[in-house]
Amino acid sequence: MASSTAAIAVPSSTTLPEAKSARPQVAASPQCVGLPTLTPAPTAAHSRPQNREGWKSMASCRRIARSVMAMATGDAVAEVGADISSVGANISGVGTDISDITKSIVEAWDKIEDKYAVTSLAVAGVVALVGASGVISAVEQLPLVxxxxxxxxxxxxxxxxxxxxxxxxxxxxxxxxxxxxxxxxx
Structure with a gap:
């Protein structure tokens, strides 16, 4: 991989020792010194595993993470084949509260006769909120205001x-x- 260089101007009053000036000079004038640029960092850490061993190690890391979370919260360690609903059942009371809220929202939505108008008002409210936020942030940037x-x-x-x-x-x-x-x- 070839390294690229960038030129930086150095004041004429400074001189470089001859032993350290082994880098190639790219600049057109004697006042510029060529410095190598940094290579980009490898992105292999965020990529998917390419072989079977990589997938196995990723699965074991996830299993260890689940066990640590279970020990930290005091829950029983979930089995490998456990589905999400059985794991979610360990959280006490949250499921019933969410289902009650969802039922009340559905009942309120069913009572509305003009759903198009309500949806339009909701969208207009969100747009107005975003616009007001933009105006406030713009006014906040003005001096003394x-x-x-x-x-x-x-x-x-x-x-x-x-x-x-x-x-x-x-x-x-x-x-x-x-x-x-x-x-x-x-």
């Missing part, structure tokens, strides 16, 4: 607390307004 917005937020919070939370009649009016809004929504 995040600090100014923080001061505005602190000021509004103080004004809201002074206006609605300090005195009892104002608190009761705010609570009543929240309850009325909640009733209108639901």
């Amino acid at each position: 995040p600090g100014a917005l923080e001061v505005v937020g602190i000021g509004y919070t103080g004004w809201f607390a002074y206006r609605n939370l300090i005195y009892k009649p104002d608190r009761q009016a705010l609570i009543q307004k929240i309850k009325d809004t909640w009733k209108n929504i639901i």
Whole structure:
């Protein structure tokens, strides 16, 4: 494999000893020194085994890893032929919670009459969320804007607390307004 070289400029005030300048000079001027580049790292560690012994060692490593995980969690070591459902049954309570959640989601989806509109709203919500995230990250990069917005937020919070939370009649009016809004929504 031939090694390629890259040229780096060296100031004229420095000189290289003759014993160390055995590398080939690639540069056009005497002020440049050619340095060899690094070869790429081998990728055999992430590739699939090519022979039967490689597959056997990979299987034994997986078996050892499963045994270590079982010992760490206190579960019994699963047999080689055990299927995923029997291994998943060792986790207590998680399967029933997931199935209950799935059933409630399916029941709620079946009750919806206009599934196209709900799906469209969900997609529009995701797009709006991504767009808002982009706008916020862009505004965050501007100088002085995040600090100014923080001061505005602190000021509004103080004004809201002074206006609605300090005195009892104002608190009761705010609570009543929240309850009325909640009733209108639901």
